[in-house]
Amino acid sequence: MQRTPSPYPSPPRGEGKGEGRFGHWNFVFGIYLEFGLPARSLSLALNPENGQTHLKPTFCKQNAPAKAGIWNLGFLFLLLFILFPMGCQRSKAGITVAGSTSVEPFAELLAEEYMSRHPESHIYVQGGGSTAGIEAVITRAAHIGMSSRNLIGDENKLYTVTIAKDAIAVIVHPLNPIENLSLDQIRNAFSGKIQNWKELGGSNRPIDIVTREEGSGTRESFQKFVMRKEDINLGALVQDSNGAVRQVIATDPKAIGYISLGLVNDQVKAVTISGVEPNLRNVYNRKYTLVRPFLFVFNGEPAGAAKSFLDFVLSPPAQKLLLKEGLVPVLQEPD
Amino acid sequence: MINRTRYLTQSVAKILIWIGALSTIAMMILILFQILREGLPVLHLGFFLDSPKNMGREGGIFTTIVGTVALTAVAIIVGAPLGVGTAIFLREYTRESKTSRVIRFGTDCLAGVPSIIFGLFGFVFFVIRLNMGWSILSGGLTLAAMILPTVISTAEESIKTIPSSYREVSYSLGGTRWQTITRVVLPSALPGIFTGILLSIGRSIGETAAIILTAGSSLVMPTSLFSPSRTMSVHFYILAREGISMKMAYGTGAALILLVLMVNIIAQWLINRYIRHRT
Amino acid sequence: MAMKEKIIEKILLLTAFSSIFILGLITFFIFKEGLPLILKIGIKAFLLGEKWIPSKGLFGVFPMIVSSFWVTFGALLLGIPLGLACAIFLSELIPPSVGLLLRPAIQLLAAIPSVIYGFWGLIVLVPLIQNHFGGPGLSILAGSLVLGFMILPTIITISEDSLKALPPTYKAGALALGATHWQTIWRVLIPAARSGVVASVILGMGRAIGETMAMIMILGNAVKMPTSFLDSARTLTTNIGIEMGYASGDHRQALFATGVVLFFIIMALNTLAISLSRRRVH
Numbered sequence: 001m002q003r004t005p006s007p008y009p010s011p012p013r014g015e016g017k018g019e020g021r022f023g024h025w026n027f028v029f030g031i032y033l034e035f036g037l038p039a040r041s042l043s044l045a046l047n048p049e050n051g052q053t054h055l056k057p058t059f060c061k062q063n064a065p066a067k068a069g070i071w072n073l074g075f076l077f078l079l080l081f082i083l084f085p086m087g088c089q090r091s092k093a094g095i096t097v098a099g100s101t102s103v104e105p106f107a108e109l110l111a112e113e114y115m116s117r118h119p120e121s122h123i124y125v126q127g128g129g130s131t132a133g134i135e136a137v138i139t140r141a142a143h144i145g146m147s148s149r150n151l152i153g154d155e156n157k158l159y160t161v162t163i164a165k166d167a168i169a170v171i172v173h174p175l176n177p178i179e180n181l182s183l184d185q186i187r188n189a190f191s192g193k194i195q196n197w198k199e200l201g202g203s204n205r206p207i208d209i210v211t212r213e214e215g216s217g218t219r220e221s222f223q224k225f226v227m228r229k230e231d232i233n234l235g236a237l238v239q240d241s242n243g244a245v246r247q248v249i250a251t252d253p254k255a256i257g258y259i260s261l262g263l264v265n266d267q268v269k270a271v272t273i274s275g276v277e278p279n280l281r282n283v284y285n286r287k288y289t290l291v292r293p294f295l296f297v298f299n300g301e302p303a304g305a306a307k308s309f310l311d312f313v314l315s316p317p318a319q320k321l322l323l324k325e326g327l328v329p330v331l332q333e334p335d
Numbered sequence: 336m337i338n339r340t341r342y343l344t345q346s347v348a349k350i351l352i353w354i355g356a357l358s359t360i361a362m363m364i365l366i367l368f369q370i371l372r373e374g375l376p377v378l379h380l381g382f383f384l385d386s387p388k389n390m391g392r393e394g395g396i397f398t399t400i401v402g403t404v405a406l407t408a409v410a411i412i413v414g415a416p417l418g419v420g421t422a423i424f425l426r427e428y429t430r431e432s433k434t435s436r437v438i439r440f441g442t443d444c445l446a447g448v449p450s451i452i453f454g455l456f457g458f459v460f461f462v463i464r465l466n467m468g469w470s471i472l473s474g475g476l477t478l479a480a481m482i483l484p485t486v487i488s489t490a491e492e493s494i495k496t497i498p499s500s501y502r503e504v505s506y507s508l509g510g511t512r513w514q515t516i517t518r519v520v521l522p523s524a525l526p527g528i529f530t531g532i533l534l535s536i537g538r539s540i541g542e543t544a545a546i547i548l549t550a551g552s553s554l555v556m557p558t559s560l561f562s563p564s565r566t567m568s569v570h571f572y573i574l575a576r577e578g579i580s581m582k583m584a585y586g587t588g589a590a591l592i593l594l595v596l597m598v599n600i601i602a603q604w605l606i607n608r609y610i611r612h613r614t
Numbered sequence: 615m616a617m618k619e620k621i622i623e624k625i626l627l628l629t630a631f632s633s634i635f636i637l638g639l640i641t642f643f644i645f646k647e648g649l650p651l652i653l654k655i656g657i658k659a660f661l662l663g664e665k666w667i668p669s670k671g672l673f674g675v676f677p678m679i680v681s682s683f684w685v686t687f688g689a690l691l692l693g694i695p696l697g698l699a700c701a702i703f704l705s706e707l708i709p710p711s712v713g714l715l716l717r718p719a720i721q722l723l724a725a726i727p728s729v730i731y732g733f734w735g736l737i738v739l740v741p742l743i744q745n746h747f748g749g750p751g752l753s754i755l756a757g758s759l760v761l762g763f764m765i766l767p768t769i770i771t772i773s774e775d776s777l778k779a780l781p782p783t784y785k786a787g788a789l790a791l792g793a794t795h796w797q798t799i800w801r802v803l804i805p806a807a808r809s810g811v812v813a814s815v816i817l818g819m820g821r822a823i824g825e826t827m828a829m830i831m832i833l834g835n836a837v838k839m840p841t842s843f844l845d846s847a848r849t850l851t852t853n854i855g856i857e858m859g860y861a862s863g864d865h866r867q868a869l870f871a872t873g874v875v876l877f878f879i880i881m882a883l884n885t886l887a888i889s890l891s892r893r894r895v896h
Contacts (some may be wrong), residue, residue: 243577356703420629449824541727
């Protein structure tokens, strides 16, 4: 398509349709309203000239074919015709690991390590939560599902492998004077029965509870081990990942929350529960009981690339990596 | 005297407005400055070329840049032809009729749909129903739907500004409608259309909610259209919320701001040039 | 060939219907997933229920609706006066040369992604509110402030444009009749530009109600009905955003149902904006 040389006279000012007195302004904010509502009707409203008055010309029929421009439409349809059948296949070269956001950071580390040892492999780690991960495995949207809770009901027909154990730590701000809490105290704080830190032995400030969202494996485990029959208070702040919970606690001296032990860092403080410190040794000797399994879930027996990754995850170097990150490996005991 | 009250009111009002306006504008610019100030020092060539390591704590943001480019490319490739085609149809083939009003209504409504709804739709349609999984394709197609109204309205505006005399002369010389469109109207309207596409690119770069639900959040370098991928804005969001690394968050944020500003500044400059060209 | 022209016309017709088609698809899928649940637990129980406890099958979105409007209202409290002030400032009170610089700058601000604003809110506003007003800082107040800043460029640009689009005879006439500059602005120009200003506000509202990511970052996402500006809350959008990845079965359908409610609200705003912008004050 060549640029047509312009034998036409240049148009006198103001002849174009969009040019009212402030024609170019209408043009401009037609564009800038992409975030909002009717851009065009707004520009119509503010354009002093309304409606359409352009001529509908008659034209002679021509034999000359219109080559120019058809190619982009053809390309579009070609694209569409290619896309939809292709939608049914997916890349066979990689495996998708989806599920619990608690397991996710560790799975990502493992995947990174695995891919450095096997450069031609691709492992895509995805969050979404334990429930979503299990469902993804059922629908085969993912090859491996990650779960931070035990399977329930129908889910038990899936093949599961425990890759590590993880403790749940109850955390507070580092400057919070509280060092130890009993299970009852924690339960009452989270249910809202106790609303002020002074009732727990701290300063006179209201307690800000932070919890995970519904559907989180971490929350379910917390519910099961700590809350038992009681509900977490509806006024609790909700965050959708362990990291986000940790962030809130780290910046709010009045806050209390629960995260994966492996994610505790020096920005928060983990309290001892009835004197038992949350660490690996106490998990091993069963003194610390807020422990839940990290599971890899498969639809049927693991095979191929998925099995290869699973084998790696259960191997000593991978388990040592998990141990370093604060998880409890399933294979060995710490010294 | 009544005269003095009027002028007193005026002075007070004007002072208030000056203070209000200046402080507002200053505040808005300060928001950007805060992030740029902390983030610019983080930006160096390695930041852009390295892949993220250790979940984003170290390394750079290269894979997210690739993801952003790929997603935007898919969105434009699918969305631009559809949008320009719609604009051509509305402007050249119909008058104000039931058809055009229905189409405009659809476009207007689409422009108002919040991004989370697009995300829900993309998730249930592209990811699940069409079994594309979390992928660049799902995300790109969803994005295409989101930018469609923008492309349509800018293309329409730029076609609208082309004087009918151009078309009349073409027809009088014996051109068919399609010939007129492709040889006369479109070339003249191209700068405007291109600007609209640029603005859509700007929007795609900043989009987060819909992308997380459709393209996933994998940090690995995507290898095909079906790989999940993380875009810069998603990476920024995750870094910021999880407290993984404030430094990296600031850096990504600064890069994001600079990119969006650059795209929009170019678009604005093009608009100005285009307007000066035509008037 | 006329045949070719006809074919092209039909192809373009199909293309043109793409936006309607997509809109229809979106509506269809959102409703398909969400409506069954609303019907299952009853419209009243869903819209007016105050408890959102998916694990128990309780899906009341009333707190979310209230929060959405509350946060938006707060944002407008900030956005309308300041936006109007800036619009007046830009159109009347500054020399045109400065305006040439400022106006594009403000338009650029409209393009900044919302996560950036959310991040700023998280880093600056939340600790500020925590230290000076109490509470966790993650609150409706923080959300309103951030949203206010997000919609300001929209309100400013459109209001200013509608002020500029007024015929100069209005201003000239008012001044000629002896009004002061301010009286002209306040009593003549702004009322005349009323429809544009209102439209900008509605557009801002639309953007505010639809905002998700920044709100997840700074609102705190508690499911309880908020009772003060300092309470943490959850809007319709953040309800979907925060639980979407984890939900299945009824829970997921309930999130789509939340989407249905959101859809209706946005469509109502849309129609309001369209009808308002069609009527002009001249």
